[in-house]
Amino acid sequence: MKHNDILDTKGLIAKGYQIEFHSHAQAILALDFPQAWEELKGTLLNLTIPIEEIIGSGGGEAKGTQRLRRRLAELGWNKGNFKIEKKINDIPRESISHEVDHVRIFDGEQVIALEIEWNNKDPFFDRDLENFKRLHAEGAISIGIIITRGSSLQDEMKGLVRRFLAQRNVVSFADLEQYGVSPTQRQRKAIMKRVERDVNPLTFSEAFADGFVADKFGAATTHWRKLEDRVHRGVGNPCPLILIGLPDQIVTFEDDVNAVLKEVMEQEDEQN
Numbered sequence: 128m129k130h131n132d133i134l135d136t137k138g139l140i141a142k143g144y145q146i147e148f149h150s151h152a153q154a155i156l157a158l159d160f161p162q163a164w165e166e167l168k169g170t171l172l173n174l175t176i177p178i179e180e181i182i183g184s185g186g187g188e189a190k191g192t193q194r195l196r197r198r199l200a201e202l203g204w205n206k207g208n209f210k211i212e213k214k215i216n217d218i219p220r221e222s223i224s225h226e227v228d229h230v231r232i233f234d235g236e237q238v239i240a241l242e243i244e245w246n247n248k249d250p251f252f253d254r255d256l257e258n259f260k261r262l263h264a265e266g267a268i269s270i271g272i273i274i275t276r277g278s279s280l281q282d283e284m285k286g287l288v289r290r291f292l293a294q295r296n297v298v299s300f301a302d303l304e305q306y307g308v309s310p311t312q313r314q315r316k317a318i319m320k321r322v323e324r325d326v327n328p329l330t331f332s333e334a335f336a337d338g339f340v341a342d343k344f345g346a347a348t349t350h351w352r353k354l355e356d357r358v359h360r361g362v363g364n365p366c367p368l369i370l371i372g373l374p375d376q377i378v379t380f381e382d383d384v385n386a387v388l389k390e391v392m393e394q395e396d397e398q399n
Contacts, residue, residue, distance in 0.1 A: 133157045134164055138172055142372025145277045145351055149358060152270050154231040156161065159269065163231050163239055166202045167272075171371070172194065177378045178291045181284075183307040186337035186343025191377070192245045195274075196228070204241060209267050225258045230268075233365060241272040244349035252354050256363030263366035270367045276350040277372025285340045287378050292332035314338055 133153050136146055146157075156164050176191030184190070207230030213221040229241040240262060242255045252273070258273030297303060300315060310318065321334040329337070344350075351372040358368060 135168070139168060142172065143279055143376040144171065145279070145370070145372030145374070147355070147368075148357075149368040149370070150365050152369050155270055155367055156369070159237060160231075160239060161232060163233070166199075166204070166231075167241075170198050170202070172376070173198075174373070174377050176377050177379050177381070178287055179306060179381075181378065182288065182291060182339075185308065186244050186246055186339075192243060196243065199229050199241070202231075204231045207238075207240065211261070211265050211267070223261070225262055225267075227258065227262075238268045239270045239272065240268045244273060244275045244354075246276070246344060247349045249347055249349050249353040251349055252357050253362060256366075256368075259366045259368065260363050268366070270369060271278055271363065272353040272369040272371065273354060274371045274373065275354050276344070277374045278351045278376040279288070280373050280378070281344065281352070283375040284344050287335050287375065288336040288339055289332055290380065294337060297332060297335075303335070310335075310338075312343065312380060324362040 128211060134157050139146060169278040174187050174191065174195055180189040180191055209226045211223045212219055227240045228243060231239045244251055253274055261270045318334045318338050321329045322331055354370055358370060
């Protein structure tokens with residue numbers, strides 16, 4: 128089930144966020160955890176990731192997502208460890224531990240679990256969803272939430288990288304070094320092969336952007352379509368789930384960071 132009017136999702140949808148609710152997650156959140164939604168919504172509305180952080184991260188977790196984690200922790204969404212132990216006649220027979228990156232506890236027992244999958248291998252979705260399923264079946268959590276790169280961010284990543292290179296006039300490997308980017312020898316050879324070929328040669332920025340995105344943000348990494356695919360096949364069911372896709376609009380460039388921040392403030396004023 129996709130978003131509707133039970134929860135206020137308008138600000139996030141206007142910024143390009145993808146949101147899906149499954150197994151009555153929206154009703155549960157609205158009735159039992161309205162504070163959790165306000166915390167999460169406010170944090171996401173203020174999320175920006177400068178393009179330099181994506182380039183400099185080399186595909187790893189960008190500082191913007193690290194800031195997202197820190198902000199959630201400040202609001203009480205801390206790392207959680209769950210240990211489920213089965214006994215027969217008081218004799219331990221099975222013990223399973225589950226670690227979740229962010230856990231929000233209400234009234235001492237009602238729990239929401241949240242994972243951020245910025246850029247892992249896509250089987251991490253199977254791990255997260257199966258963990259949520261087991262924890263929900265044992266009564267340990269009420270809802271599971273996964274945040275990942277949305278479709279627009281995945282689809283536009285190459286264009287965002289090319290825009291950065293064009294604005295900074297990056298035309299060589301030496302130009303990349305100031306941004307902490309140092310391709311491997313294999314990557315350098317692949318880029319130059321496409322630049323120097325006789326038929327349809329690419330510019331350096333085109334070849335680098337293609338290679339960078341393919342290596343770091345390829346189809347087999349964690350992004351919206353991979354997550355949605357699994358959930359629609361029933362992975363994680365029947366745990367109530369909320370899926371959130373980060374949009375390309377959160378990526379900022381030096382010339383428009385202030386404009387983006389102003390827009391976020393205006394949206395918050397309208398909601399208040």
